[in-house]
Amino acid sequence: DTAVSQTPKYLVTQMGNDKSIKCEQNLGHDTMYWYKQDSKKFLKIMFSYNNKELIINETVPNRFSPKSPDKAHLNLHINSLELGDSAVYFCASSHAQARRQFFGPGTRLTVL
């Protein structure tokens, strides 16, 4: 039944480590997104993929690298984690035409 799922739900790691977050959607959507929600709850788009092609790449450090192996999956890899990367990361998906976005449960990343 899960529409947009993310793993893991919580991620606690040390500065300098590399980590990945995975996202999958079973809604048949062709567009997927990554958002970052900071400690003040502000949400900002990071990346968007349409049919595995990167279409939005906001001003994000190149330590963040998204990968979309197919339309249903979008992963986020983060190298050399920093304290400021601590946030909740949300995956979302939509149809390119309909554009209404459905959000995953979020991954709370804590960098120590």
Place this chain on the structure above:
Amino acid sequence: ELKVEQNPLFLSMQEGKNYTIYCNYSTTSDRLYWYRQDPGKSLESLFVLLSNGAVKQEGRLMASLDTKARLSTLHITAAVHDLSATYFCAVDGGTSGSRLTFGEGTQLTVNP
């Protein structure tokens, strides 16, 4: 650059009262969304507003859009405790694909 401002950012109200949350945005857009977020949870889509004068209602919530004034409102009627959450408006500034810019969120607390 598209900017989206909500006010108020914090709203404490009594059950049974009415109130309105405002969402102003800086550039032309053809669609606006309202989302609800409970603490530690994902974003739940409430309304999609697609045209000038659009009005949508669901239970005690009613959303409207004035594209000429670049203003959307979320009106709460006879508030109940279950409406306590953070409400976000998001404006779609995308031309090819969706690109949501979120407001800061309004944290609503409904007191018995």
